[in-house]
Amino acid sequence: MNWKALIENRNRFFWLLQTAGWFGFALVQFLGSLLHDLRDIFVIVVFLNSYAGWMLTVPLRYVYRRAWNLAPIKMVTVIIIASYITAVIWQVIKNINYWEIYKHGWKPEFWLYYTQSSVWSFYIILSWSGLYFGIKYYQMLQKEKQNVLQANTLAHQAQLKMLRYQLNPHFLFNTLNAISTLILVKENTTANGMVTKLSEFLRYSLDKDPMKRVTLTSEIHALELYLEIEKVRFEERLQVKFDIGKDCENALVPSMILQPLAENAIKYAIAVKEEGGTITISVNRFGNDLLVELADDGPGAEIKNGNLYRESGVGLANTRERLTALYKENFSLVVSKNKPSGVKVNIRIPYELGS
Incomplete structure (x- = not known):
């Protein structure tokens, strides 16, 4: 009964x-x-x-x-x-x-x-x-x-969906402008590849339910799509390094949690340096926690009490609000100075495995 x-x-x-x-x-x-x-x-x-x-x-x-x-x-x-x-x-x-x-x-x-x-x-x-x-x-x-x-x-x-779909329009504008430029200079193969990657990235960002979490492998794949699109713009100026623990590949993370952080790093670290720079993504397990770090070697920024002080940008605020909505108080997000230069963002969330 x-x-x-x-x-x-x-x-x-x-x-x-x-x-x-x-x-x-x-x-x-x-x-x-x-x-x-x-x-x-x-x-x-x-x-x-x-x-x-x-x-x-x-x-x-x-x-x-x-x-x-x-x-x-x-x-x-x-x-x-x-x-x-x-x-x-x-x-x-x-x-x-x-x-x-x-x-x-x-x-x-x-x-x-x-x-x-x-x-x-x-x-x-x-x-x-x-x-x-x-x-x-x-x-x-x-x-x-x-x-x-x-x-x-x-x-x-509704709040999670709003935060989750709050993609920076500058990324789309810059990507479309890059594709337009490639077409004008007859780089049709590169332009076609860029359109394919953009299409796949947008499909991923729209298909994934913001109320659910995805495996780290899936999230890293989406991040790679985004970074490959940006590499067309920055070419050799943008270098990316991954350090992913083997026991973290099936760990669950919020979908599109890394993209805003990478976008911040590109905007404030890679784009402002003539020689470009490197973005490093590290994920490891520590006990019952999953530790995620995204660092750049840019010129750095003013940091107070674990927060960045910039005139614009919603990436970090968006990420913090989403983590609060999903994990309440069972998480941490700390921004600090990277050595010898740059900024790094450290996220701690519960370690949970996907099926």
């Missing part, structure tokens, strides 16, 4: 609690009869009284549905009146059952005696009403909580 589905179905849940509750009431009454050493025939009285209670409280559900949106004072008034009327009717039925079955048809001298002990029945029905509204309020709060969590999840997903 799917208990979660049963609880979420309010109609089924009501009938389950209604039946279980009155069965429990009958069981308590039966055990009480054993303590008071009543005759076996009292079991029939217990059954009929519990069945009458079960039947009489069903209409209360529909009365309370109509009273749900009333003002608090009016709603309380409806609950008390409805509970009292139901309790009196139930008590009359219980007295008739007891006198007709257990007392062999005994009848009181005055009709008002049929309602005696109604206060106890009123207490039982009022308790039933309290449980009904308590459970209904609990279900309402759970539904509101679920709606809030769902809204937060959707907002979280």
Whole structure:
């Protein structure tokens, strides 16, 4: 039985609690009869009284549905009146059952005696009403909580998708300009190869679900596509070195997490030096953590408290926000000076293997 589905179905849940509750009431009454050493025939009285209670409280559900949106004072008034009327009717039925079955048809001298002990029945029905509204309020709060969590999840997903698809338009403009230049100078083979790499890189960036992580091998392949496109522009000025641990190839990382860092390095380290420079990507495992480092040998930058201070650029901020969204506080991103020159970015995330 799917208990979660049963609880979420309010109609089924009501009938389950209604039946279980009155069965429990009958069981308590039966055990009480054993303590008071009543005759076996009292079991029939217990059954009929519990069945009458079960039947009489069903209409209360529909009365309370109509009273749900009333003002608090009016709603309380409806609950008390409805509970009292139901309790009196139930008590009359219980007295008739007891006198007709257990007392062999005994009848009181005055009709008002049929309602005696109604206060106890009123207490039982009022308790039933309290449980009904308590459970209904609990279900309402759970539904509101679920709606809030769902809204937060959707907002979280939207944020990740926004961050994930925040590609720098300058990269596309520069690449298209390079392709245009290659075509003008009749370098059609190189231009065609560049278009193919750009197409594959964009397909990868759009196909990968930003809510899921990819293996490091897949992420490195995407980074290589990006760097090969940039190499067409910078030629020998751009050198790339990889140092990937063998036990890290199937480690899971956020998709497109390295590209913004490499783009920053190219923009602020390679492009500003006439002789170009080298970008080094290192990935290793340390215990339960995956350590990722991307370093350049450019002129460096002003660094304070592990952050870069530049007039423009969203790469690092984008990366930090994505890591926060995916790992909460279980990550670190530190920017520091590379030796002898340049900047390096170190990322620590949990070490998890893909299937």
